[in-house]
Amino acid sequence: MAKAVATVTLNPALDRTVEVEGLRLGGTNRVAAVRVDPGGKGLNVARVARRLGLEAIALGLLGEENSHLFHRVLAWEGVEDRLIEVPGETRTNLKIVDRLSGLETEINEVGFTVTPEHLERLREVLEQVLDRTGALVVTGSLPPGAPADTYARHIRLARAAGVLTVLDASGDALRQGLRAAPDAVKPNRAELEEAAGRPLSDLGAVYRAASDLLTSGPGWVLVSLGAEGAVLVTPEGAWRGTVPDVPIRSTVGAGDSMVAALVHGLLHGMDPPGILRRALAAGVATATLPGTELCTAEAVDEMARAITVHPCEPERVGEDD
Ligand SMILES: Nc1ncnc2c1ncn2[C@@H]1O[C@H](COP(=O)(O)OP(=O)(O)O)[C@@H](O)[C@H]1O
Numbered sequence: 001m002a003k004a005v006a007t008v009t010l011n012p013a014l015d016r017t018v019e020v021e022g023l024r025l026g027g028t029n030r031v032a033a034v035r036v037d038p039g040g041k042g043l044n045v046a047r048v049a050r051r052l053g054l055e056a057i058a059l060g061l062l063g064e065e066n067s068h069l070f071h072r073v074l075a076w077e078g079v080e081d082r083l084i085e086v087p088g089e090t091r092t093n094l095k096i097v098d099r100l101s102g103l104e105t106e107i108n109e110v111g112f113t114v115t116p117e118h119l120e121r122l123r124e125v126l127e128q129v130l131d132r133t134g135a136l137v138v139t140g141s142l143p144p145g146a147p148a149d150t151y152a153r154h155i156r157l158a159r160a161a162g163v164l165t166v167l168d169a170s171g172d173a174l175r176q177g178l179r180a181a182p183d184a185v186k187p188n189r190a191e192l193e194e195a196a197g198r199p200l201s202d203l204g205a206v207y208r209a210a211s212d213l214l215t216s217g218p219g220w221v222l223v224s225l226g227a228e229g230a231v232l233v234t235p236e237g238a239w240r241g242t243v244p245d246v247p248i249r250s251t252v253g254a255g256d257s258m259v260a261a262l263v264h265g266l267l268h269g270m271d272p273p274g275i276l277r278r279a280l281a282a283g284v285a286t287a288t289l290p291g292t293e294l295c296t297a298e299a300v301d302e303m304a305r306a307i308t309v310h311p312c313e314p315e316r317v318g319e320d321d
């Protein structure tokens with residue numbers, strides 16, 4: 001069996017998803033459906049990785065005042081729970097799904113404040129699990145108090161132990177993390193635009209920015225493009241994947257599902273187009289589910305048949321998309 005995937009979640013979240021029939025800004029909105037899911041990027045990645053058959057270890061921090069649901073769900077999913085409780089509450093992130101427009105609005109809180117002691121304890125736990133870890137995923141926003149190089153430090157520790165590393169972050173955490181040369185990075189379009197310092201209006205621009213990013217440190221760049229699928233750029237070549245037109249319920253957790261399938265594929269030595277196909281399948285499969293409900297392994301297998309992957313020809317990228 002492949003070694004475990006360990007994920008770091010410094011800023012977990014209770015995801016509260018409300019569905020409305022037409023969002024009225026500045027008006028009163030009546031909720032048609034509501035659900036609450038334990039969320040946060042690394043926790044979602046660990047849960048999907050476990051469903052795909054990997055051993056998964058969840059590292060990170062959790063507010064002690066509302067930690068119960070997180071512990072219960074991780075235990076139920078069979079994810080090893082190494083979360084460290086800190087004073088205060090884990091944040092609640094509000095997701096508003098407008099059934100009429102199909103648009104989803106996310107309002108993410110900043111989270112509890114962390115101290116150097118919390119981060120030191122997390123580093124110790126990370127060091128304890130590295131020898132049975134095949135891949136480390138560092139992902140999500142940093143809570144107040146966590147320095148921007150936190151992920152870069154985790155990546156360096158893991159790399160020194162021969163562990164694969166995957167980064168999914170934004171802003172300074174992404175910029176600093178890239179310098180530590182993770183094996184793969186998964187920006188979405190907005191994160192890639194931020195890293196590139198320019199808007200990326202078409203697929204050719206996305207491809208060029210991803211290729212540029214590759215020279216700045218990471219081994220692979222997987223750019224997720226929502227309904228437009230994704231582009232995977234590696235030193236061996238580049239591939240574009242497109243997704244079928246299926247009914248979408250909530251895209252929250254889609255990127256995390258994609259990262260889980262990416263890591264699963266890397267740990268099983270799959271080839272890049274095969275990994276892209278399954279990563280896209282995991283993203284779409286989760287997007288067809290409400291709230292932060294995450295895809296199952298069966299749904300990923302099924303959806304993978306509907307994904308199209310073809311090599312990117314640099315000189316033609318963007319012409320036919
Ligand atoms: N509207 C959508 N239709 C179909 N697939 C989607 C949609 N939104 C997301 N996905 C799937 O989820 C993946 C990740 O979505 P994206 O929004 O790019 O990432 P993130 O959640 O990290 O911002 C996409 O590459 C795709 O596979």
Ligand SMILES: O=P(O)(O)OC[C@H]1O[C@](O)(COP(=O)(O)O)[C@@H](O)[C@@H]1O
Pocket residue numbers: 011013014015038039040041042044093108139140141142251252253254255256257292
């Ligand atoms: O740490 P951030 O960037 O605020 O994001 C946290 C949010 O992202 C999620 O992990 C979902 O992420 P994706 O939609 O990118 O997969 C939610 O569960 C959570 O509310």
